Amino acid sequence: MSEMVDRDDSQQLVERVEQAREPGGRLTIIGQGSKHFMGCEPQGESLDTTDHCGVIEYEPGDLVLTARSGTPLVQIEQLLAQQGQCLGFEPPRFALNGSAAGTLGGAIASGLSGPRRPWAGAARDFVLGMTMVNGEAQRLHFGGQLIKNVAGFDLPRLMAGSMGTFGLILDISIRVLPVRPAAVTLQHVLPASEALAKMIEWQRQPLPLSGLVYGQGVLSVRLSGTAEGVLSAREIIGGDELNDAASWWDGLRDQTGTWFAEPGAVWRISCAAAA
CATH class of the missing domain: 3.30.465.10 (Uridine Diphospho-n-acetylenolpyruvylglucosamine Reductase; domain 3)
Structure with missing residues (x-):
């Protein structure tokens, strides 16, 4: 430290x-x-x-x-x-x-x-x-x-x-x-329209979500909560587990990931939560 x-x-x-x-x-x-x-x-x-x-x-x-x-x-x-x-x-x-x-x-x-x-x-x-x-x-x-x-x-x-x-x-x-005792990041390879539908669907359910992002054809979902809650939600969401997920989310948070290396402006837009 x-x-x-x-x-x-x-x-x-x-x-x-x-x-x-x-x-x-x-x-x-x-x-x-x-x-x-x-x-x-x-x-x-x-x-x-x-x-x-x-x-x-x-x-x-x-x-x-x-x-x-x-x-x-x-x-x-x-x-x-x-x-x-x-x-x-x-x-x-x-x-x-x-x-x-x-x-x-x-x-x-x-x-x-x-x-x-x-x-x-x-x-x-x-x-x-x-x-x-x-x-x-x-x-x-x-x-x-x-x-x-x-x-x-x-x-x-x-x-x-x-x-x-x-x-x-x-x-x-x-x-x-x-800090939540358990966390896991799951990923799905999906087209944008299906990914958006999944994101809306999951936000309408009582799931321990703590991160949702879609980019480069991949939908990433972070779950954080009790071990039992994360395990139950994982069975609902499915997908492949992301290794070294903490570093991946840090890259998104700090804008150091591969997405931010591409030329052009980065826009931050606040939208209403899923209805």
């Missing part, structure tokens, strides 16, 4: 925002730079959040973690794995220099989620509380660290996907999930 650095750089960040209030002042919030390709062309001086890092509080029994915005996702996931837990929304860790990258603040600010989103929820659904700095250099705190304590306007969710336009995220409290 990589070393977890604990550093509170919040005061310096607030001061930078205060300085940027001068006429013509502009800031571009940046963590590890793994999502620089998203949004509009950056303008203004870089405001680096990577020195504001570390886990502030983690209660495995409450399934809640509070960390600073510059904390690397990889370190958070390693910490959670020690307790048999995970980030349920599977935030992409776009690679930099061949290694998985990204920070917690960047994951929430971008609002990106992974293959588990339709069943576990999006990034914004896991945010419980947040401390941020607005354009007036004021610290604001919303939400809480426990689900039962979260009240009032759900402003932390508004920050998810805002790309830093509403303010600078300092600290975030998120809900985490237990």
